[in-house]
Amino acid sequence: MRPSPPSTDARAFDVHGVAEKPATQPPRHAPAEIRLPAESLTKWFREMLLIREFEVRCMQAYQDKKIGGFCHVYIGQEAVAVGCTSAVEPRDPIVTAYRDHGHALARGMSARACMAEMFGKIGGCAKGKGGSMHMFDREHNLFGGHGIVGAQTPLGAGLAFATKYEDEVINGERSNRVTLCFLGDGALNQGAFHEAMNLAGLFNLPVIFVCENNGYSMGTSIHRGTTMGHDLAAKAASYGIESVAIDGMDFFEVHFGMSKVVTEVRRSSRPWFVDMRCYRYKGHSMSDPRKYRTREEEESYEADDPIGRMEKWMRSRSLMDEAAVKAMQKAVREEVRDALNWSESQPVPGIGELHHDVFVEPFGPYTGTSAPPMLRERGLSVPWRQEHAP
């Protein structure tokens, strides 16, 4: 049986989703004349190239069984992570969902730490104990990488609460930090998202919920899984939260659109919601057969690639020539190859590592009993290996 199209009959009992209405085009945010420092432009272009190369190599490493678990690649959405991080400052916290390699790299995590995490090696950002979905970087104010869809959105509200509290209550200053909380369009359907929006609206929290609307929650298109999928502003409006749609397939649209929102949130200290329209070129994860969409649809997006667009722009303004682009691509390839080799050479966390970081460790690793090693050393208990094995 072919799935029938959504019904337009208002009384229909139809589990295919409500009739699709065309979404209006996002407004233009980039000015006609773009004036940004050449070194910044080059840096951001390189970050996009790095993410693309990193993700392509991740897919290969996954197929070679170097990466285990699950792997959700960011290919196609590079302009979103780079455009958003380019619009905030390092002091502004960021939290995201499980498609997080791009955000980690754009935020400044080294390709080595990111790749080694996926290899399950000790040099990874979470000691190789978290994997692809759990990129954390305290130094760069990246608060993860979270595996449960939508579960990071209340964390975003909490991070914004903390910045405002620290600045205003503890330090007695006017707070102007913002928190970026990324989520996918699938998270729109989770209760946690709605609770977070309500809290953020209620408490005046300076958080920007960036919905990376790539049109699919796993294998379900937004029109089959989300009401008002064509007009997400309606969801924000119900919480008294202002919103804007941005073309996430264009770096300049993201950079300038987000810069405006960030400025506004720094000023007003109120939450915002961004409908960031984008597209993931690959499947939800590596094992996704993508039966839910056509190759033609994928090709239509790939033809208007965000990296291709920016390269064209850079060359048209003579900021880079073909040779410079080639050299940059080569350097990025080298950087990712180095990350792969380094990750390969890193040790696997030992079995003892299992018992670290369960609780704070004044007496050493946690072994499932309350007896600290200093007691055991006096013969009052046995070492954990015997205690736990069998």
Next chain:
Amino acid sequence: MANLTLVQAINLALVQEMEKDDRVIILGEDVGPNGGVFRVTEGLHKRFGAHRVVDSPLAESGIIGTSIGLAMAGLRPVPEIQFDGFLGPAYDQLCSHAARMRTRTRGAFTVPITVRVPVGGGIHAPELHSDSPESIYAHQPGMKVVMPSSPYDAKGLLISSIRDPDPVMFFEPKRIYRAFREEVPEDEYVIPLGRARVVCEGGEMTVVSWGASVVQCMQAIERTGRSIELIDLRTIYPFDMAAVEASVKKTGRCVIVHEAPKTCGFGAEISARIMERCFLHLEAPVQRVAGFDTVMPYYKLELDYLPDASRIARAIEETAAY
């Protein structure tokens, strides 16, 4: 008879129950044309249509809560939650509503849902995709908890679960989804809930386990060459204490094996019951081989975390020598 994997046996049970009873419907994330994340519901959307194999929004609390409403009104929903760790958002609906409804309404309403959840480690997945939450739900009065260890049992237990008038958590060990095949009758059959299976008989010791660990136990028993009685619990709650008691009274020794963390794992309950019922028959303390009391690690350490044949064999030898 057909030689089926556990995935195929579950698929067959779903097909047959849906053919037989049009009150049986499936809800879940990508369970329709995609056939679910592990392809367990493959082909069902085509066969039974979108109204009976419903692709739901990505919203576990909504999937389970809606299923409870459907069940209270007389349908037999079989919702799927993609992974053990994704049960979190649905926990409130399961434990505040589904499990308590019969008691709360003094029997006027029941919630006959069967929640299918792939569980456990062993497939190189990270945390939230490798957990074994059976004791959490066994601790909730009003909830039945089932975990098959073979394709044959999976089919019979799932049919029983769907027909059961109370809520059932049906945990499918993903590690053995496609690990081996078994002869599974084409005809429908039921395996009653609450009845354990004696996998192999023996007089020297009793080993109690369930789910994917049963396979590890079989390997360990073979390695030791001892005469050991292996009991596959099959239903974690209500569990077959009579079978455990009879065996332990015969052998006087017992080792319990499960993947979940040791503390408050279901092995603790069984061990306590053995103390209550078999104390004077015991020749050795009951031992537990379990996961460690830590969050499930990423895949490089996964096999260190999970009980394997060598750890189980060591426990068997220690218990035998006691």
